[in-house]
Structures are given as C-alpha cells and as structure tokens.
Amino acid sequence: MADETKSAKSGADATRPAAADTETGLPKAYRPGEVEHAIFARWVDADVFNPDGKGSRADWSKQPFVIIQPPPNVTGSLHLGHAQRSTVEDLMTRHARMQGRPALFLPGLDHASIAAQYVLDKLLAKKGESRQSLGRAKYLERMWQFVDETRQTILSQQRRVGASLDMTRVRFTMDEFSARAVREAFTRLYREGLAYRTEALIHWCPGCRTSVSDLEVIPKETTGSLWTMRYHLLDEQTGAPDPDAWISVATTRPETLLGDTAVAVNPEDPRYTALIGRQAMVPFVDRGVPIIADSVVDMAFGTGAVKITPAHDNDDYETGKRHGLSMITVLDDAARINENGGQFAGLDRFEARRQIVEALQERGEMDSIKPHEMLLGRCQRSDDVVEPRLKTQWFIRVAPLAAAALEATRSGRTQILPDRFVKVWEHWMTEMRDWNVSRQLWWGHRIPAWYCPDGHVTVTQDPAGPVACEVCSRPAADLHQDEDIFDTWFSSGLWPFSTLGWPDNTPDLERFYPGSVMETAYDIIFFWVARMMMLGIHLTGEAPFHTVYLSGLIRDPYGQKMSKTKGNSVDPLETIEEVGADALRFALVNGTAPGNDSRLGAEKLENARNFTNKLWNVARFVLGARPASIPSGAPRELPNRADVGPADRWILSRAAATVAAVDEAMRLYAFGDASQILYEAIWNEYCDWAVELAKIRLGDASLSTAEHETTWWTLVDVLDTYLRLLHPIMPFVTEEIWERLPHLSSDPALLIVADWPTVVAYAVDADAEREVNALLELVRAVRNARAEARIEPAAWLPVDVYVPDALGPTFDALQSAIERLARARPLDRSSSLDSVRGAVDGGLSVIVGDIEAVVRPVARDEAQSERDHARLERELAEAQALLASARARLANDAFTSKAPPTVVEVARARAAELEELVGRLTQRLN
RNA sequence: GGGCGGUUAGCUCAGUUGGUUAGAGCGCAUGCUUGACAUGCAUGAGGCCAGAGGUUCAAGUCCUCUACCGCCCA
Incomplete structure (x- = not known):
C-alpha cells in the first residue's frame, strides 16, 4: 500500500495508460506532450501569427502592437532567460491580438560577432585549424556553414515555448536588410560628424585580438601585488643617474615601466616638493623621465609616487595628455613586449613582468612586494586580462545622441519599467564615453570606409x-577598404527599424514603427536599449518604442545565476517535456514583478503543472456535465437571466470582477498579478465553489430543464471567459480545452484569435456576491466547527440554522447545496434566532456574521463539547480584541474629525458588527 | 568611493495611490479513495512586515538613520 502511494505521488503513474473518462473521452491527467505540437501546427496552418495572415482577425483601425524580439545569438540554444522573455513578449502579443489589434511579434537572430567567433574558434582548434591558418575568406565561409547549421535551433526551440512569432518576417543581423541599414546609418553618422576615426586608448583583448567597448570589460576583484621599486634620480649637472638618490614608485604592473614617460606625485605632498621638475631614470630602457606634479596622484597610495605609462593605462593616458607626455606602446596585439621593450622584446606580458621583477630584485632596486586587492578588467567573452592600448579606431560621438535619448525618457515618450531603472539610465546616459565601434574581427559588417594611399x-x-x-x-x-568590422551592437542598435526595411519607407516600417514594447533583461540596458534609443531617435526621428519593459534574471532555487558550467541550469526543453510549455510559462510569470530577479525550481514548476491539470479536469467535468437536453455539438447559449440561480449569478459576477482585475494588471504590465488573479479565480472560486454548487443544482430533480441548462451554460460561460483570460499565459491547454467547448456563431475557430473578454455589465451583481458569500462562509464555519470538535467527517448531522430574512430566498435556493457541502442533514431553517439558540443543548455553536447555527452530534460527548467551547472562547477573545481596537479608534476625536467620512463610516459599521458578534458569542458561552 | 534594490510565515515570493482582521505556493499538522482532478479535497497552526527614530487621525506602504545581503557604476 505504502509503495503504491509513493509511486503515485512521484508521478510514476505517468507511464500507465491514461484512464479516459467515458463521457468525454479525455484522459484523466492533462498530457501536454501529446497535444502541444498539434496545437502549434494548427496555429501555423491558420496563419494567425502574421497580422496580414489569412487567419488574422486584426482590425487595422486599431493601434498595432509590435514587439521586435531581442535577437538571440545565432549559435546559441534556448536557456531559461530566453524562455522567460519569450513568454512575456508572447503573452503581451497574444493579449493584443485577442483585443483585435494588429499584433506583430517579429523574430530574429543576432550574428553575435565576437561570441560566434569565440565559439567557432574553439571548434576549429579541435581540428587543428585556426583563424590564422584559414585566412579571412575561408574562415567566413566556415562561419556561414556553421551558422546555417545552428540558425534553426533556437527559432524552433522558441516555438516549443509557444512564441507566436511571425516567421514570414524573420530577420538576421547579417542579412541584407541589416547590412543596408548598417551602411546607411554609418554613412549618415559620418557625414554629420557623429562617426569619427582617431587614435585613442582603447580596451584590447589579446585573446580575441580585437578592441572591445567599455561595456565588454568586466572588472573583477583580484589579489595582485603592489611592487615598490626605485627610479634613480638624474644628477642635475651631469644628467647621470645618482646611485644614492632615488624615488620609489609603487605599481601593480611593473612590466609597463618599459613605456614609462614620467613619474608623478601630488603637488601637495611635502615629501616630494623638492623633486618636482627633476628627472628620474626608468630602469632597463634607461630613459630619463620628468617628475611631474598632478593632483590625481593619491598621496596615500603606495609611496605617493607613481610611474606614468600613458600608452597602457587609462588614468596615465589622461595625465599624459595633460602634461604633453610622449606615449610609448610596448605591447603588441598578442600582448607580448614589442621592439620598444629592449631586452624584454618578444616576451609575453606576464613573463616580462616576472623577469623584470627578478632583475630589479637582483639589483636591489625592489623595496617591497605586498599583496594588493584590486579590480582587474577582463574580457567579457574570453576572460583574458584586457590591455588598455593606443589604436586607431572608429568612434561614435554619443553626447548629442544620448541627449536626445534622455529627452525621450524625460518627456515620457518612452517609459522605462520598472521606473527605478530610470535613475540608472539617466546616470549612464549622462556619463557615457564615445563608443568604439570598430572591431578587429572578421565575422560582422565590414566598416564601409575606404582609404587612399594618402x-x-x-x-x-x-x-x-x-x-x-x-x-x-x-x-x-x-x-582599400577598412579591414575592421562593426561591434555587434551597432547592427543591434538599428534592429527596431532595420527589421522593418529601413532606410526604405516600406509598408511595414510605415505600419509597425515605432514599436510598442521593448522587453529585455535589465543587464543589457546599456549594451542595447541605450543604443537602440540613440540610433533610433537620431536616424528615424522617433523613439523606437514607447515602453521598455525590463525583466529580472532567472536564478536557481538558491539564488545563484544559472550556468551550464555550474550545472544548476534548468533546461527549458527538458522542462517542457516534463510539465509542458504552459506550466513552464506560468511558473516563469507567476510571482514575479518586472525588474526583480526570481528563482525557479521544481516546486514552482510542479505547482504550475498542477494548475494546468486542475484546469484540464474542471473542463472535463464541465464537458461531461452537459444536461441531456442539450444536444452534443449544440452552439453555445448565454445563460438565461430568467433561469439563473444565486450561485450562477454569483460566479458570473465574480468572473466579471476577474476580467476587470486582469485588465488592470495587464494595463500595468503586472503579469505576475494577472497570473495570480486567474489562479485564484479558477481554483478557489470556480473549481472549489461554483462547480460544487452547480453539481448539486444540475442534479436537483425539483428544478426545471431550463434551469439545469442555464446553470450549465453559466459554467461554460465562465470557463470560456477564464480560458480567454488565461490564454496569453497558458496558450496550449487553453486552446485545447476551448476547442471542445460550445462556441458562439461569432467565435473564430481558434482561441488564439478569439475576442478578449469585456466586463459584461449585467453580470455584475453585488447582491448575489454578498449573499452567496455569506452562505459559503456558513459552510466553512460548519466544517470548521466539526473539524475542531473532531467529528467524523463523513457523518451527516442535523443542523438548525437561522438566517436573516434578507438572506432567506438565497438560502432556500441553495439549501440542498449547503446540506451537501456542510454534510448537514436535516438542515432546518428556523424562523427565529431564539429557536436556534434554544436548541443548542450540547451541540456545536456556529456564528458567522449574522447567521447562527447549531450542529447536533448524534452522540453526546463531553470532550467534544469542551473542544467546541474552547473554539468559541478563542473566537470570542479574537473578536473582543478587534472590538477594543475599533472602539479605541472611534473614541479618538482626531480620527473621527480628520479621516474621510467613508473611512469613519466603515469603522463604525465594523465596530457595530464586532459588538454584535461579541454579544452572540458571549451569549452562547453562558 | 557613488548609486540602486532587497530584508514580510519554516522556505520562495506577492502586497497598486497610506485606510477594516497582511496574502499565495511549497512545506508542516489533522483527517478524507466526496462521481472532474490524490497533479486531488477539507480543516488548521504559523508573521512585533530587519532595527531605531519621524510624518500622519492612521504606516508593511511615506521620510531619516543603522545593520546585513545582492547588483550596477567608477
């Protein structure tokens, strides 16, 4: 027995053949794997992803909704971050599509210049080949082959998640659309003086053999060394180094001394005042360099004197420019010492460092070596230590572009969500340095610049x-053309409009630009969002989207970033195999807020899977509960207002409230809220109560056929509404169920293009909500009293109940349901409170709002009575505490005079209610 | 060094403009093969909302400071 339970719980029964319901023919458990492919194929066949497609129901008088997908790397495969973002993008698109807006979700791939080369180089290395051995043409040939192999992977994987991407418009950042846009954009920027070529200090990755932008350098905490070494002063008369006089300089990079052109001290530093203006001898290269004063020097750092290497250090570069120092490059592209390095020429930078340190120690010129905590810039891609060095490169002048981008966010033309990122955005856009866009790589768009021999x-x-x-x-x-290519992000920056045909004024550009929402993870706000905004506004005159929705990062259950090397990554495709795409989507959306990181683990996925199954099963029930008087396949009818019961009115009203709540959540981009609202509405209201109440009504022989039919149509109506509301988040299971529901003649064949629900005014029914809620509370209270008194759950017990006259008709209508749900039989409605109170006689007291009831156990049991007494005392104590605080509040003149009248009114009513409750409880306890 | 975020039930997280008794999932406890669902049902326990001040009739929510954790920038 125990084993059976265990295996059932662990899901091992999934391999058993499905026990299909005889009535509906549907399996007992939802099996996503068996239906998802077919449903996706139906959408594709219907041609509904393309707003111009034959199945599209787009109303072109409405504002189009456009999401240009952040293009994943062409060599990549789907990870959870993609899945999460695709889900959010897709749910927005589906929502807009159901609202009848022309909805475009445009897919694409990024050539990912440096990242792709990194991947291909590794593959080539396994075959003993390399970039160098192949040469540019052959290498690019290989790259295209490679990319052709990988490009379908991620696109098809995204479809597994359910992304309703318009594949007729798929773009690639290396296609001709992109190439034209890149050439045009760069040429315009050049003509306007916003693109320029100059020699400047840039970040050089010796592993990738290219320059990289500021953003691609990742500072990492490193324990290095602080070496303090002697530079001998030059005799002012003879110019010869003085063996007895020196200045000790501290450095973390001794090998760069080969390129030193000064020693700097702080002008306020009394220790060195006398030395300012003197010359010091750089060891090994035997170069006399000036001792200069500059306030950037931190007196507290090392000895207070630092060496200046303008060609290999960012700060020194600035210092060098200020003081007109010469800049001597001592490293080559592979970060070996070059010909300027004298005896060390040809050595790798780290070997050179070792030898220089050793040589200085031998000479006794090394004062000290201390461990030193510092930040070391490493290449985002290869993790090599990045070298600052001088190179002639193309730059984009960002100041005017950034100013325009800032204006767009400040004026509200583009809003950033969540808005706390506005501050980060502002800071970055204000401080940004010019963007080095040339790369010494091969895979990418060649810079369209030609040079003549002059x-x-x-x-x-x-x-x-x-x-x-x-x-x-x-x-x-x-x-001859420039050998360099563009930074990947240059073509990415043109993406919102290059994909639509810019620079041509194509119909797509006309209709779909600017786009609606740019959804992306917050970690590429600078890499990408900033560049799209800058280039978009400058080149098209319009901000490329009205909303930037920043997603948080998905982490593992322990809050760690997921990565393959750590082995803690969840594979979205495996997850889809296990729990289905809908469950994955739900888990990725539920409980998240924009910009907040979230954790995903087995529990969340299991909960989402259970929800999918719950939905499936309630649909099975509804389908199987169709009254015989309604023929199978009959078109859907709306519930007849003349025949609805209180429970029907209640759930119709609740569904209307859910529509309103989901609309509001969608308007606020609060998708986590939307999913939670639906989860609770479907599970806690529809399944737990509406269906249970309907079961009884449907089986009640005293009711007319018309009433039975109306109750069933109510269940269908509400389920239909919930399926529509849930479709953007869980497209597959909702589509699968909806197909089996009766439809209105105005309905399309597929839920994906069905109308988004609207709040139906006649469904809103505050009386039904209040009255039915009160009776559901009664059921809960009776169950609670029974459970607390530890009464056998299966036992049917007589209950006497008093309800106020106002509730009478509703009570009578729901009498048999209350009986069943509270296991109260016979359930006698007393005409007066006193008769109920008079009947207590050892029974269980139930007081809920202005309803009172007595549950009469079959056998008298002293212990049972005591437990009931204890429960009432707890309830009384609680009520008394609440009453006390309510009274205290009302006794406060400041409250009654200053708080809004409605608030005071509510408080008074509450106090009166509590007073009443305390009275009733006290009465029962005596 | 500058900035941002977080700190709410055992765990993971929601909590809109301040306004009745702060919610969910998981976990836990006690029961239940209830005619859709054990991927389920019923009932319950569990919170000084990090700490200290302040504003207010009223603070998880607004302000100030502190502590710890995380991230971004330099």
Missing part, C-alpha cells in the same frame, strides 16, 4: 564602394 577617408553606403577618393579623386582601384 590616407584620405571615403565613406559610402554603396555596397560596391566609392568610385574615387572623396578628397583627391584617386580611382577606386587605388583605395
């Missing part, structure tokens, strides 16, 4: 290149 630059959007040099008119044959 060094003149010609930039053109013509793919064939210029006819002649713009400056000296040399023929094209004398010109």
Whole structure:
C-alpha cells in the first residue's frame, strides 16, 4: 500500500495508460506532450501569427502592437532567460491580438560577432585549424556553414515555448536588410560628424585580438601585488643617474615601466616638493623621465609616487595628455613586449613582468612586494586580462545622441519599467564615453570606409564602394577598404527599424514603427536599449518604442545565476517535456514583478503543472456535465437571466470582477498579478465553489430543464471567459480545452484569435456576491466547527440554522447545496434566532456574521463539547480584541474629525458588527 | 568611493495611490479513495512586515538613520 502511494505521488503513474473518462473521452491527467505540437501546427496552418495572415482577425483601425524580439545569438540554444522573455513578449502579443489589434511579434537572430567567433574558434582548434591558418575568406565561409547549421535551433526551440512569432518576417543581423541599414546609418553618422576615426586608448583583448567597448570589460576583484621599486634620480649637472638618490614608485604592473614617460606625485605632498621638475631614470630602457606634479596622484597610495605609462593605462593616458607626455606602446596585439621593450622584446606580458621583477630584485632596486586587492578588467567573452592600448579606431560621438535619448525618457515618450531603472539610465546616459565601434574581427559588417594611399577617408553606403577618393579623386582601384568590422551592437542598435526595411519607407516600417514594447533583461540596458534609443531617435526621428519593459534574471532555487558550467541550469526543453510549455510559462510569470530577479525550481514548476491539470479536469467535468437536453455539438447559449440561480449569478459576477482585475494588471504590465488573479479565480472560486454548487443544482430533480441548462451554460460561460483570460499565459491547454467547448456563431475557430473578454455589465451583481458569500462562509464555519470538535467527517448531522430574512430566498435556493457541502442533514431553517439558540443543548455553536447555527452530534460527548467551547472562547477573545481596537479608534476625536467620512463610516459599521458578534458569542458561552 | 534594490510565515515570493482582521505556493499538522482532478479535497497552526527614530487621525506602504545581503557604476 505504502509503495503504491509513493509511486503515485512521484508521478510514476505517468507511464500507465491514461484512464479516459467515458463521457468525454479525455484522459484523466492533462498530457501536454501529446497535444502541444498539434496545437502549434494548427496555429501555423491558420496563419494567425502574421497580422496580414489569412487567419488574422486584426482590425487595422486599431493601434498595432509590435514587439521586435531581442535577437538571440545565432549559435546559441534556448536557456531559461530566453524562455522567460519569450513568454512575456508572447503573452503581451497574444493579449493584443485577442483585443483585435494588429499584433506583430517579429523574430530574429543576432550574428553575435565576437561570441560566434569565440565559439567557432574553439571548434576549429579541435581540428587543428585556426583563424590564422584559414585566412579571412575561408574562415567566413566556415562561419556561414556553421551558422546555417545552428540558425534553426533556437527559432524552433522558441516555438516549443509557444512564441507566436511571425516567421514570414524573420530577420538576421547579417542579412541584407541589416547590412543596408548598417551602411546607411554609418554613412549618415559620418557625414554629420557623429562617426569619427582617431587614435585613442582603447580596451584590447589579446585573446580575441580585437578592441572591445567599455561595456565588454568586466572588472573583477583580484589579489595582485603592489611592487615598490626605485627610479634613480638624474644628477642635475651631469644628467647621470645618482646611485644614492632615488624615488620609489609603487605599481601593480611593473612590466609597463618599459613605456614609462614620467613619474608623478601630488603637488601637495611635502615629501616630494623638492623633486618636482627633476628627472628620474626608468630602469632597463634607461630613459630619463620628468617628475611631474598632478593632483590625481593619491598621496596615500603606495609611496605617493607613481610611474606614468600613458600608452597602457587609462588614468596615465589622461595625465599624459595633460602634461604633453610622449606615449610609448610596448605591447603588441598578442600582448607580448614589442621592439620598444629592449631586452624584454618578444616576451609575453606576464613573463616580462616576472623577469623584470627578478632583475630589479637582483639589483636591489625592489623595496617591497605586498599583496594588493584590486579590480582587474577582463574580457567579457574570453576572460583574458584586457590591455588598455593606443589604436586607431572608429568612434561614435554619443553626447548629442544620448541627449536626445534622455529627452525621450524625460518627456515620457518612452517609459522605462520598472521606473527605478530610470535613475540608472539617466546616470549612464549622462556619463557615457564615445563608443568604439570598430572591431578587429572578421565575422560582422565590414566598416564601409575606404582609404587612399594618402590616407584620405571615403565613406559610402554603396555596397560596391566609392568610385574615387572623396578628397583627391584617386580611382577606386587605388583605395582599400577598412579591414575592421562593426561591434555587434551597432547592427543591434538599428534592429527596431532595420527589421522593418529601413532606410526604405516600406509598408511595414510605415505600419509597425515605432514599436510598442521593448522587453529585455535589465543587464543589457546599456549594451542595447541605450543604443537602440540613440540610433533610433537620431536616424528615424522617433523613439523606437514607447515602453521598455525590463525583466529580472532567472536564478536557481538558491539564488545563484544559472550556468551550464555550474550545472544548476534548468533546461527549458527538458522542462517542457516534463510539465509542458504552459506550466513552464506560468511558473516563469507567476510571482514575479518586472525588474526583480526570481528563482525557479521544481516546486514552482510542479505547482504550475498542477494548475494546468486542475484546469484540464474542471473542463472535463464541465464537458461531461452537459444536461441531456442539450444536444452534443449544440452552439453555445448565454445563460438565461430568467433561469439563473444565486450561485450562477454569483460566479458570473465574480468572473466579471476577474476580467476587470486582469485588465488592470495587464494595463500595468503586472503579469505576475494577472497570473495570480486567474489562479485564484479558477481554483478557489470556480473549481472549489461554483462547480460544487452547480453539481448539486444540475442534479436537483425539483428544478426545471431550463434551469439545469442555464446553470450549465453559466459554467461554460465562465470557463470560456477564464480560458480567454488565461490564454496569453497558458496558450496550449487553453486552446485545447476551448476547442471542445460550445462556441458562439461569432467565435473564430481558434482561441488564439478569439475576442478578449469585456466586463459584461449585467453580470455584475453585488447582491448575489454578498449573499452567496455569506452562505459559503456558513459552510466553512460548519466544517470548521466539526473539524475542531473532531467529528467524523463523513457523518451527516442535523443542523438548525437561522438566517436573516434578507438572506432567506438565497438560502432556500441553495439549501440542498449547503446540506451537501456542510454534510448537514436535516438542515432546518428556523424562523427565529431564539429557536436556534434554544436548541443548542450540547451541540456545536456556529456564528458567522449574522447567521447562527447549531450542529447536533448524534452522540453526546463531553470532550467534544469542551473542544467546541474552547473554539468559541478563542473566537470570542479574537473578536473582543478587534472590538477594543475599533472602539479605541472611534473614541479618538482626531480620527473621527480628520479621516474621510467613508473611512469613519466603515469603522463604525465594523465596530457595530464586532459588538454584535461579541454579544452572540458571549451569549452562547453562558 | 557613488548609486540602486532587497530584508514580510519554516522556505520562495506577492502586497497598486497610506485606510477594516497582511496574502499565495511549497512545506508542516489533522483527517478524507466526496462521481472532474490524490497533479486531488477539507480543516488548521504559523508573521512585533530587519532595527531605531519621524510624518500622519492612521504606516508593511511615506521620510531619516543603522545593520546585513545582492547588483550596477567608477
């Protein structure tokens, strides 16, 4: 027995053949794996993802809704972050589509220049090949082959999640759409002076052999060393180094001394005042350099004197510029010491460091070596230590672009959600340095700049290149194109409009630009959102979207970032196999708020799966409960107002409230709220009560056929509403169930294009809600009293109940339901409170609102009475405490005079209610 | 060094503009093969809302400070 229970709980029965309900033919448990592919195929066949598709029901008089998908890397595969973002994007798209708006969810892939090269290089290395051994043309050929193999992977994986992407418009950042946009954008920026080429200190990754932008350098805490070494002063007369006089400088990078062109001290530092203006000798290269004063030098750091290497350090570069120092590059592209490094030329940077330190120690010129905590910049891609170095590169002048982007967010034309990120955004956009857009890589868009032998630059959007040099008119044959390519993010920055055909004024650009929502994870707000905003506003004159929705990151159950190497990653595809796409989607949305990281583990997924199953089963029930008088396949009818019972009115009203609540949540982009509202409405109201009440009504022979039919149509009506509301979040199971429900003649064949529900005014019924709620409370109270008194749950016990006259008709209508749900039989409604009170006689007292009841156990039991007494005393104590605080509040003149009258009124009513309750409880206890 | 976020039930998290008794899932306890569902049902226990001040008739919610955790930027 125990084993059986265990195996059932662990889900091992999933392998057993489904026990199909004879009535409906539906399996007992929802089996997503058996239906998801077919449902997706139905959507595709119906051609509903494309707003122009034959199945589209888009109303073009409505504002289109457009999400251009953040393009995943072409070489990548689906991870949970993608799944989460696709879900959120897709649910917004589906919601808009059901509202009848032309809804476009445009898919794409990113060529991911540096990341793709990194992946391919590793594959090549396994075969003993390399970028260098293949050469540019062959290498790119291999890349295209590779990309052709991988490009379908992630697109098809996203479809497993249910993403309703319009595959007729799929784009790639290396396709001709993108290429044209890149050439055009760059040429315009160049002509406007916003793109320029200059030698500057850039970040160089020796592993990737390219420059990288500020953002691609990841500072990491590292324990390095602080070396303090002697630079001998030069004799002011002879210019020869003085063996007895030196200045000790502290550095974390001794090998760069080969490129030193000064020693700097703080002008306020009394220790060095006398030395300012003197010369010191850089060891090994034997170069005399000035001792300069600059206030950037931190007197507390090391000895207070630092070496200045303008060509290999960001701060030193600035210092060098201020003081007109020469800049000597001592590293080559592989980060080996170059010809300027004298005896160390040819050595790797770390080997050079080792040898220099050793040599200084041998000479006795090393004062000290201390461990030192510092931040070391590493390459985002390869993790190599990034070298600052001088290179001639293309830059985008960001200040004017950033100003326009800031104006867009400040004016509210683009809103950032959640709004706390506005501050981060502002800070970044104000401080941003010019963007180095050239990369010394091969996989990407080649920079459309040509140089003549005299060094003149010609930039053109013509793919064939210029006819002649713009400056000296040399023929094209004398010109050569820039070898470099663009930073991946340059083409990504054009994505919101390059995908729609920009720079041509295509119908798609006309209709779908600017887009609606840019949904992305907050960690690429600078990489991507900033660039789309800057380039979009500048090149098209409009902000590319009205809302930036920033998602949080998905973490494992312990709050760790998921990663394959850590082995804590959840594979979305495996999860879909196990629990279905809907459950995954629900788990990724429920309990999350925009911008907040969330954790995903087995529990959440299991809960979501259970919810899917709950929905499936209640649908099975509804389908199987169709009164025989309604023929199978009959078109749907709305509940007849003349025949509805109180419970029907109650759930119809609750459903209307749910529609309103979900609408509000969707309006606020509070998708976690929307999912929670639906979870509770479906499970706690519809399944737990509405269906239970309907069962009894449907089986009540004293009611007319019309009443039975109306109750069933009510169940169908509400289920239909919930399926529509839930569809954006859980598209598969809702579509599967909806297909089996009766439809109105105005309904389309598929839920995906069915109308979004509206609040039906006649369904709103405050009386029904209040009255039925009161009676449900009675049921709960009776159950509670029985459970607390430890009465056999199956026992039917007589109950006498008093309800106020106002509740009388509703009570009578629900009498048989209350009997069944509270296991109260016979259930006698007394005409007066006194007769109920008079009948207590050892029974259980139930007091709920202004309803009182007595549950009469078959056998008298002293212990049972005591437990009941104890429960009442607890209730009394609680009520008394609440009453005391309510009274205290009302006794406060400040409250009654200053609080809004409605609040005071509510408080008075509450106090009166509590007073009444205390009275009743006291009466029962005596 | 500057900035942002978090701290709410044993765990993971919701909590809209301040307004009755702070919610959910999981877990826990006690029961239940109730004619859709044991992936279920019923009932229950469990919270000084990190700490200290302040504003207010009223604070989980607004303000200030402190502590710890996390992230971003330099």
